[in-house]
Amino acid sequence: MVAMTDQKPSKVQAIEKGCKILDLLSRGNGSYSIREISHTLKLPKSTVHRILHTLCNFGFVLQDPVSKDYFLGFRLVELGQAVLERIDFRKEAQPFLNDLADSVQETVHLAQLDDGKIVYLDKVEKIRVPTALRMASRIGARNFAHSSALGKVLLAFAPENKRNKIFKQKGLPKLTENTITNLNQLQAHLTRIRSKGYAIDDEENEKGIRCVAAPVKDYTGEVIAAISISGPTVRMTMERIGRELTAHVVSTADKISQTLGYKIAKEVI
Numbered sequence: 001m002v003a004m005t006d007q008k009p010s011k012v013q014a015i016e017k018g019c020k021i022l023d024l025l026s027r028g029n030g031s032y033s034i035r036e037i038s039h040t041l042k043l044p045k046s047t048v049h050r051i052l053h054t055l056c057n058f059g060f061v062l063q064d065p066v067s068k069d070y071f072l073g074f075r076l077v078e079l080g081q082a083v084l085e086r087i088d089f090r091k092e093a094q095p096f097l098n099d100l101a102d103s104v105q106e107t108v109h110l111a112q113l114d115d116g117k118i119v120y121l122d123k124v125e126k127i128r129v130p131t132a133l134r135m136a137s138r139i140g141a142r143n144f145a146h147s148s149a150l151g152k153v154l155l156a157f158a159p160e161n162k163r164n165k166i167f168k169q170k171g172l173p174k175l176t177e178n179t180i181t182n183l184n185q186l187q188a189h190l191t192r193i194r195s196k197g198y199a200i201d202d203e204e205n206e207k208g209i210r211c212v213a214a215p216v217k218d219y220t221g222e223v224i225a226a227i228s229i230s231g232p233t234v235r236m237t238m239e240r241i242g243r244e245l246t247a248h249v250v251s252t253a254d255k256i257s258q259t260l261g262y263k264i265a266k267e268v269i
Contacts, residue, residue: 017043018051022060022072031069080261089225090121093216093256097227100252101126104245106231110216111150112224113158116166117142118151121225146172146186147179149201149213150226156193157215157223163190178204198250200241203233210236212245214253219261227253 020041025032034052038045052070055061059075093110101108101124110122119142145151145166155163172181180186193199201211213228229245230236236245 014051017041017047018055021048021051021055022076025061025070025072031064031067031071033067033069037070089216089218089256089260092259093225093227094122094124096252096256096259097122097124098126100124100227100229100248104229104248106229106235106245109150109213109228109230111154111226111228113145113151113154113166114142116145116170118145118148118154118226143205144170144173144175146170147175147201147205148228149199149211149230150228152190152193152199152201153213153215153226154223156190156199175205176203176207178202180204198246200246201230202238208233210238210241212236212241212249214250215257216253217257217260217262221262224260227256 021037024037024040032040034045034048037043037052038048041048052061052063056063056070056073059073061070062073063070090110097108097110105126108124109120111118111120113119120139123139143151145155155166158166167183167186172183172186173179174181180189198212198214201209201213203210205211209230210233211228211230213226215223216225216227218224227249229249
């Protein structure tokens with residue numbers, strides 16, 4: 001009697017090998033010969049050749065006609081674009097916002113610039129003390145950009161012509177004694193925010209409230225939103241912001257950005 005064999009595992013293995021080849025082609029100089037792929041992945045040359053032939057047929061891989069090396073094809077760009085266009089960044093951000101709120105026990109916001117003001121897209125509160133002071137903000141509400149940490153981050157990374165248009169249309173109204181209302185001072189302040197990668201609202205929007213915010217980037221590197229940690233000054237001391245909260249908000253913003261396809265360059269030491 002001839003034993004029956006299931007061919008599915010071999011097909012799965014072929015897919016796994018194909019994925020490993022695609023991953024290899026995405027690294028280094030992005031161009032490899034069959035010999036290099038075979039040696040690096042420890043696969044037979046015949047197997048590599050067969051898989052590459054299939055990947056080329058589907059446009060996932062291309063071959064240089066001169067060097068005969070293989071590199072990633074434009075079909076992958078189309079697939080990646082299709083994935084990115086379907087990403088709901090508010091939905092993608094929610095688990096990270098929840099984790100951040102859990103960690104710091106303060107109010108966390110997600111916001112975008114719209115018509116010259118910030119609009120709150122999400123708000124998470126996980127403050128365990130029932131009697132603790134809470135933020136009055138609500139999803140869908142709008143606020144001035146120049147006076148809030150969220151707004152200052154979004155202004156700092158916005159194109160200069162867009163910033164100037166907002167300043168002209170909305171002005172720089174004084175909301176508290178700490179609000180920056182001088183345009184030259186604000187421009188210099190925004191330059192420092194771009195350099196540091198985060199912004200602090202030190203009772204500039206509302207007396208007794210401090211916030212720290214960081215930018216969220218899409219797969220192109222464009223800043224499309226910002227997240228913040230907000231709370232009363234009795235809990236949000238400048239010492240705590242510097243010691244703990246800034247690192248939390250920047251790290252969370254980076255994680256959301258990476259989920260949206262942005263690759264953060266890390267210096268190799």
